[in-house]
Amino acid sequence: MENRQVIIDSLPEKRLMRENFKIVSAEIPPVNEGEVLCRTKLVTIAAGSRAGLQGSASYAGAPQAGVVMNATGICEIEASKSESFKKGDLVICQSGWQDYSKQKASQCKKIIEDIDLHHYLGALGTNGLTAYFGFFQIGDPEPGETVVISAAAGSVGHLVGQFAKLKGCKTIGITGDALKCSQLTNRLGFDKAVSYRSQQFRGKLKEACPEGINIFFDNVGGDVLGTALFRMKEHGRIVCCGAISQYDTNEPSGSPRGIPGLLVNKRIRMEGFLVFDYEKEYSQAREKIKEMIRKSEIDPINDIFNGLERAPEAFVDLLSGGNIGTRIITVN
Amino acid sequence: MENRQVIIDSLPEKRLMRENFKIVSAEIPPVNEGEVLCRTKLVTIAAGSRAGLQGSASYAGAPQAGVVMNATGICEIEASKSESFKKGDLVICQSGWQDYSKQKASQCKKIIEDIDLHHYLGALGTNGLTAYFGFFQIGDPEPGETVVISAAAGSVGHLVGQFAKLKGCKTIGITGDALKCSQLTNRLGFDKAVSYRSQQFRGKLKEACPEGINIFFDNVGGDVLGTALFRMKEHGRIVCCGAISQYDTNEPSGSPRGIPGLLVNKRIRMEGFLVFDYEKEYSQAREKIKEMIRKSEIDPINDIFNGLERAPEAFVDLLSGGNIGTRIITVN
Structure with missing residues (x-):
């Protein structure tokens, strides 16, 4: 062998x-x-x-x-x-x-x-559990809130968006190209999708959520985080899940502007987490996610x-x- | 008249x-x-x-x-x-x-x-209530934890330090000069005090809390926040109360490095707040603070x-x- x-x-x-x-x-x-x-x-x-x-x-x-x-x-x-x-x-x-x-x-x-x-x-592995605990526990969502997700077509992001829809949130995905944008809205039920590669990214994001952002689920960091930070609503939550933009480089970009000033004025919570801290709750979460898949509530x-x-x-x-x-x- | x-x-x-x-x-x-x-x-x-x-x-x-x-x-x-x-x-x-x-x-x-x-x-006004809600509600302290406070001799900071001691925390103040450092430790009961103007600020802070920081109560922002961020323990909390370092200038410094990477790896919560959001709880808090003053638990x-x-x-x-x-x- x-x-x-x-x-x-x-x-x-x-x-x-x-x-x-x-x-x-x-x-x-x-x-x-x-x-x-x-x-x-x-x-x-x-x-x-x-x-x-x-x-x-x-x-x-x-x-x-x-x-x-x-x-x-x-x-x-x-x-x-x-x-x-x-x-x-x-x-x-x-x-x-x-x-x-x-x-x-x-x-x-x-x-x-x-x-x-x-x-x-x-969905039942680390990615799915990361999406699940990050969104429900750190994000602490309420129906009707606006949720924006970066790397929204990714292994974690595409599930966060579906959890958010299921929770009754308005869901906006940030991703890298038009094909992925259309998959998010047509196949996965996101309300809107915006490409961060667009020249008008800032304006397009604003257009997609003129009301502002309640929860930003961030897998990316860098400029995308910086842009979303300026659109956060009062008492908004930024779920810091990852920083993909900083991984495939040896010259990571700077931190987003406005910290801590914006966090204070808008009472924003920015919180990092690792899924491994929720290990005791994995089995229960897996059963819930399995149920969602079987009922075709998520795809x-x-x-x-x-x-x-x-x-x-x-x-x-x-x-x-x-x-x-x-x-x-x-x-x- | x-x-x-x-x-x-x-x-x-x-x-x-x-x-x-x-x-x-x-x-x-x-x-x-x-x-x-x-x-x-x-x-x-x-x-x-x-x-x-x-x-x-x-x-x-x-x-x-x-x-x-x-x-x-x-x-x-x-x-x-x-x-x-x-x-x-x-x-x-x-x-x-x-x-x-x-x-x-x-x-x-x-x-x-x-x-x-x-x-x-x-202590019963906006400053005291800011210290009270910021420390107890956002900081969520446990006895034995290490609490670091910037602008520790200030109207808010000098009370946060005293609340922290009362809670049974190890308390370290960051302030601007030797006189204020000695007031913090000699008069107000802080365990340690460090001047951010010291050439060896980074090293002195490390020396004051080799175990790392559980709660950083930040009134300052800028480089002081940046330095403390790198000393946070896992599951640490940064209470974003103000950004004095950014007020008296028209050229605010950049945001601290390591965001969001450090927040993720160390599962740090960074949260801004404004005391006005706690208005319904003011009366109760004032009574508690009055009691502390009367019992000489705080000064x-x-x-x-x-x-x-x-x-x-x-x-x-x-x-x-x-x-x-x-x-x-x-x-x-």
Whole structure:
């Protein structure tokens, strides 16, 4: 059996390129007591992983050249030296971009195929839970409020928008091009969509929500955050979920203007969060999201690439804004 | 009877100067039905008023050249055409910097001299209520946490520090000079005090709280906020109360670096507030603060200047950091 691995060959100097990765063939690792051997079926491509590649500390850790690219995956147990799992079980774990990995049994979460498996990496995975806790807990939405989402076509954003509609909010997506704008409004039920690449971005955003913004769910940071900040209503909330605009560069832009003055005058709450802090509530949230999917109240998009070897290109493309929904690689 | 008024003669181009004000003599205004004539006894000098003098919109409104400088005062009713007040009553109202003003009865709040009257402009006034709601409601403190306060010797800051000590927090003040630092630690019970003017400010702050900051109560903004932000602990809270560093200038400095990245990674909440939103809870809060004063649990400092004509110099000096506690002018 071959164990293909996608290795970080070099850290990117500016923008990430396919050439920063290479594919190697490795041994199948031996499994010790309390461990399992996992065969990867599906892995995620997540924008957040880019932050780690800056070599700086981040919640995602700091990957180094020469190691397997980290990622969450759905795996089938190939061999088990743990009482918790038997061959054939399905688990979620940090498989990385490779065919086989050994895992501590305690680091694997068993799942059953009670719904399209891809959802376990999307709406039921870290992305979906991030959207769920960020919007409902940090955003604290009320029906009728105006919600603006940056990177709205992304894995987190496209779900936040759908949660917001379900809650009865007016929902506006900010994304990078006309195609994604039309997907947001036509397919996903957003009320409006605005491209941040438009010359008239500031004016278009104002046009989309002349009443101002109650909740800004921000995945982007930088200038997009700066623009939205100036349109916040009194007692508005900015959910700081990520800063994609600052990841794929070694020259991050400055912080938005008006801090803290605007926060004071408009009584704005700006709050960062990490989904991992809500771990005890995951199961309950997953059940609620599953229910929404089954009732067709939300339509989570899984954007699937076939073949492990395509992971680097899928990642580079994701960082330049090529995806809608959660990008997933079918490995085996 | 003379009615001296301190008028805004010109808006400051850079730093505010005494010459931006002039003193004139005006008529005593006639009082109509539902109004009262107030004789000013005491008025406040408040840093927040400077924001309005930038000509830009702020919660304090936008004063213009040629009008009486706005301020909260304690007044004695001279004449009343309202059933709510009789001659001799004491009220708090927006008297401005002048001997006499007419007020709508509905805009006056009656007080009785149940405690040193100055406290009604200090610990029981807007400053004290700002400290109280900002610290307890926005800061959400727990005993044992580390609280850092900027402009810690100021009217709000010196009370926040005392509330924090009372709550069982480790309390560190940031202020502008050695004299104020020693007042904070020796007189007001702060655990540590650091001057932001020190060359080693960053290092000194770190030394004062190697464990990091749970609550940063910020009255200053700019570089001081930027420095504190990098010392915040996970799940820390930044109470955005004001931005003094940005008031007395027409070239405000940039926003602090690390937003939103740091907010996300450390799950920091940064929240602005205005005390006016808590108006329904004022009475209850005043009773609690009065109790603290009577029990000598806190020691609010009132920094008193005698004579209305000294208001401009007292204000200019306040903006350059000359005061400890609440600055009050004895008018009549």
